[in-house]
Amino acid sequence: MNTKQGLIVLSGGMDSVTLLYEYQADIALALSFDYGSKHNARELPMAALHCQRLGIEHIIIPLGFMGQYFRSALLEGGGEIPKGAYDEENMAATVVPFRNGIMLSIAAGLAESRGLQRLYIANHFGDHAIYPDCRASFIRPMHEAIAAGTSLGVEICAPYTDISKGEIARHGKALGLNYAETWSCYEGGSVQCGRCGTCLERREAMAEAGIEDPTPYLE
Template sequence: MKDSVLILSGGMDSVTLLYDEHERIALAISFDYGSNHNGKEIPFAQLHCKRLGIPHVIIPLDFMGKYFKSSLLEGADAIPEGHYDDDNMKSTVVPFRNGIMLSIAVGVAESHSLAYVMMANHGGDHTIYPDCRPEFVEAFDAAAKAGTFVGVRLRSPYTNMTKADIARRGKELGIDYSETWSCYKGTEHHCGKCGTCVERREALAEAGIEDTTVYDD
């Protein structure tokens, strides 16, 4: 049954997928790419993997912080406030981030004779993140299959779900979302105003989950 590698950030979506598919996950990978919030997310990824007995590795991608342009890599003050539907949130896009991480995960999967790589993109990402959209998922799945001897496939079961749908699934699984991180600013507490904080608040409210997250606002 252990046939998959999961890309695990430590946020709500990937932690939900970790619990949802834990019987299939042979290895979880977190990527330290120099974002403002890596230091907040990754400890939660480690916590949940330890709890479930799933091996976890952290792979550094420090070159992204050096060569890529994104407010997500420029410090808390660079992160805009607002909803993902707002044009200013496009500054948080890290160019082809998922493509790079998935490529590494596919290589890891083939090295361990595993059939699948999983990621927890969802419908709310489609507005501004090109490498979360269904057409990207379909194209990358085909590339992974064609480019590996074992025919590694991409599984992204939340692609057409909303974040609230994911939160409802997490509620069914008994996940404590206070043990996840969303805020792009990466300060001591969630800011409550950036796109990920706004989306987090809305999803938890829509799913009927008490939000015990500490917000600065």
């Protein structure tokens, strides 16, 4: 009998990779989405790498309609990625409308199809001011809707909701993770730029956790 009852939404970034390793004992399936972001081509191989390493099945579902119809600087053709501090004014352009709602809905259907009872997502406190669908005020009702709308009563597990990215990095440090094997940069270049808000947040999180940053940056 398979005792693993979890499905994780896995981007290939620091947060979801940390969550993957921290809860690997319960994760039967990892789900990534190709939704037309500028950095999908860099993130997805990282997600695949860790799933292969852990022997966890990995599925990538294309969501091309988001890149085609939604407006966000994060998406191909959506304008320039803001540089500088990761604050609300600077990073609001990178919001992909209702991204987590869409992805969790699909994940819930897949979980029920596979007989899995838990959905893991790595939203965290640092995202709350900028991304509405990362907040506890979104996760709670989404949890209730998914539980009510699935015959298995599928649950959302979002253990990082109330902690910072620096605290997530401390979890990763304790797990012995090599964060060079994750991707954060929204630019999607051959090397992480080091200047966009998410690169700066990444650097700050590792410094806060006492990790010597192993990431190659453009600058």
